[in-house]
Amino acid sequence: MRRSLSAAIGVVALLPLTAVPAHASPAHRGDYSNVLDLRGTPTTSEPPEFNDISVFSDQGAWHAYALPKDPATYGGFTGPLYIAQEYPWWLSKAFSRIRLSENGRPIDLSRTTPKLSSLPGLLRQVYELDGLKLTLELRFGSAHTALVRAYVENTGHRARTLRVGWTGELLRPDAEPMKSAPSLKATGNGVQVDFAKVRKTWDYLTDGTERFQIVHAEPVRTTVNGDSYSTDLARPVTVRPRGTSALTWAETYTFNDAERRAEAPAVAGMLRSPERVAARGDERWRGYVARVTRGLPADRRRLAVKSVETLVSNWRGPAGAIKHNGITPSVTYKWFSGLWAWDTWKQAVGTAAFDPALARDQIRSMFDYQITPRSKDRPQDAGMIPDAVFYNTPAEGGGNWNERNSKPPLAAWSVWQVYLKDRDASFLREMYPKLVAYHDWWYRTRDHDHNGLAEYGATVDPANATEEDRRQAAAWESGMDNAPRFDASLGVKMLANTDASGKVVGYSINQESVDLNAYLAAEKHYLALIASRLGKWSDAARFEKDSAKVAGLVRARMYDAKTGFFYDSSMSADGGKTLTGRGRGIEGAIPLWAGVASKQQAASVRGKLVDPNEFATKVPFPTVSKSSPYFQSTKYWRGPVWIDQAYFALTGLHAYGYRADARTLADRLRTNASGMLGDRPLQENYDPLTGAPLNSPNFSWSAALLLALPD
Known part of the structure; x- marks a missing residue:
């Protein structure tokens, strides 16, 4: 003793x-x-x-x-x-x-x-x-x-x-x-x-x-x-x-x-x-509490406070290789005590509603590991943001650190949304060159045929040694890991991308993804807004012009008039056709969120989003349409409802004037997602047919984007 x-x-x-x-x-x-x-x-x-x-x-x-x-x-x-x-x-x-x-x-x-x-x-x-x-x-x-x-x-x-x-x-x-x-x-x-x-x-x-x-x-x-x-x-x-x-x-x-x-x-x-x-x-x-409940109906205030509590409990301070405050996906899931790029972009938007300083730090936590031209191992990836960073780098024995792929480009959108909360222009000055470098990386290493439409892909990395490694990395880069549109059985292959000297600088899947290019069009728009705020008028004009060009390509190449929906398209060498045979996925709503769809196209997409046999399920916005032959209501990105995709769809409907639809579907989401309005944790995703909770509890981007949903 x-x-x-x-x-x-x-x-x-x-x-x-x-x-x-x-x-x-x-x-x-x-x-x-x-x-x-x-x-x-x-x-x-x-x-x-x-x-x-x-x-x-x-x-x-x-x-x-x-x-x-x-x-x-x-x-x-x-x-x-x-x-x-x-x-x-x-x-x-x-x-x-x-x-x-x-x-x-x-x-x-x-x-x-x-x-x-x-x-x-x-x-x-x-x-x-x-x-x-x-x-x-x-x-x-x-x-x-x-x-x-x-x-x-x-x-x-x-x-x-x-x-x-x-x-x-x-x-x-x-x-x-x-x-x-x-x-x-x-x-x-x-x-x-x-x-x-x-x-x-x-x-x-x-x-x-x-x-x-x-x-x-x-x-x-x-x-x-x-x-x-x-x-x-x-x-x-x-x-x-x-x-x-x-x-x-x-x-x-x-x-x-x-x-x-x-x-x-x-x-x-x-x-x-x-x-x-x-x-x-x-x-x-x-x-x-005051900031997130201000102006909300009484029956939604407890959910807003729950969202804040979820985000704050998932907040981790600087430690190990993590240099700034960040928010992890979930403290109650074994594998989620690190920081992911697109989680961070979305979480920062929600966090800014109550703590803009914490939101800014989250964004910095990922940009701390932006690849620079001075990189000894991967100078071709200058500007890239790794998929995930953890307490340990690989050199320190960490297995979860991931640079084999990035994540969808939503960083400029995130920075701008955070800026709107307290108008801290110094943050825009700090982030602007980093955002431009990240944006340029996509076109340098992920546009195989140089036609202005990018593809998800993989980096030159020891973890991407085989064709299957690279295909998996590309699926991870989309964030929709096992979505049907990335199935090898449906013809997905990998293509090597080279620089002017013939050196391989990355890999692309053999299809141009509608969500990726809608995101990139939106990023150009937000870069233009940031440039304008900083007085960089020529940059702003260039980004707005390029945004309109990409938006035009998405409208022309990725919309199928017969079915009234947006899809990924094949490469130009393969005819540049919409890949309708893979079924409809919620990624087809991203052009509405990004503002790149025409009014007529938006009206047709709206028809699918409010159809109970498509996306208006008990809990609305499954990741794969209920009508798809690949729909599985409980299998990760093949059917479950993710709140980020619901946010994009609802925001898109709202932006094109379908506000009553957006309100109805948002209320259905909150009411029918099991426990959301009660005292149960916010889930990673939900069964669209039953509302049952799926996968990780206490999930940060669910909390963040519930705070950001349009009224």
Whole structure:
């Protein structure tokens, strides 16, 4: 057994209060309580691939918490869930559970049914206990530290003297080397968990420098026994009648000594002035809530707040190879603790509705890895944005980093939408040359026949060694990984693209995709807007002229008058025909979002979008039309409804004047997508026929684009 005693034993520093101040915060009242059900208790340290426990995090922290479900864990917050660089794991069922006793007898928290609340910016538990009221609140004070406060209120008429302590135990992984990674240690002011070095590329990554640490504001003693610990307040607490006393502690997760040194003064400040931390957090969250609910009908405000909570809990601060604040797709899915390009472009648009600075940082997080002409390995890809970046680069043992393809070009649209929220022209100046370089890369490496229409493709990369590797990379580059239009069985082949010297600079699929070229036409338009704002008039004129040219090609080459819809087209050498035999996909609505369709074409597309046998299903806008021979309602990009594609379709309808249709279909989407208007998490996608949730819960771009939907 190891024991530690605070060096400063004396009178316990308790804050006398007449009421629990956080209860008065207007951001946390009624309407926005439990917009997400965050109750749950894990049974194993490794969550299932799709974690069924939703969690709360804030300020970019790499750890998160939930509310207890198992009475044995009452008095503590579930977890934490910590991210081992790239993968989420549970440290404990509830690592820090408060214990109260009186006259040598424990007060059993499981004898009562607590009121458990997730609120904008904090978690709260309230226990009514034989003349005592115990309130626990957890909120994040920084990107590394959660601040927890326990308020013990005496509701009776006599003074109460209580012993206070905390206990917890590790939820140790089942298999080595992860099983031996965490270790407990008592400290002078709490307890800490250190982590051994583990380099399991696809499961668990630590450097042996990580630490989770609890620091108490009051003097405490801690004893560690194997995988469990006990911390006791050095002196008993006496609470006068109708009085309240408060206890405070900080729970910090850091990756290395440098982070700990930088965080130490912040933790000390939080413990000295917890009320200031609470006030700052409440003010920030009041702002978030006010900005996203302003002007919304009452029945949609809880969904808006849920969207904000989803995005903020998926926010990760700079760490490892990630240099700026970014938002990951989902903290509750094993593979989604990194940053993807087109996720980022879409997430930034939604985040800008409540925090434009965070939205700008998200965009920077991807442009940090824009390929430059100075690249030793791939100078031909100058301007390219990689598909995905993670905590570890490949050189550091990360397997999820991906430069074998990019993602659809929506960056200029994203930058412009963020700019519109607070008119920060300095951000436009910062991003403009980078956006132009990214845009130019597409035409330099993805226009096989140089006809002004681009193709999805693959980079020259060791991971793209075979024809099938390159075809898969091209499908990934579209973002619609397994969509029927990319099936090899339907004639999809890869073509090498060369520069003037004959050197291969990339690969294209043998078809020109309608969504890609509509996106590129839109990007030219947004680049023109940015150039105009910066006074670059000749650039603006050139981009607008080029946008009109690409729009004309999309109208002429990618619209089939017979079926009244847009499709990918074959290459010029293969006749440049619309590929109608592959069925209709939701990508055919992108020309409306981009504003490149003629009014007549838009009217025909609108007919398909409002047809229940096409795209107006129970949950509208399946990725493949219900009429398609390739439609499968639950198979990723072959039928399920993705909120980004619904956003593009709804925005397109709205832009062409079909506002009543857009409102009707948007209401149907929100109503019929299971749990969307309730307390269930926002899903990666939904079954269009039943509304059932599919794939990853707590999905960021679903949250972001629900915030951005037109009224």
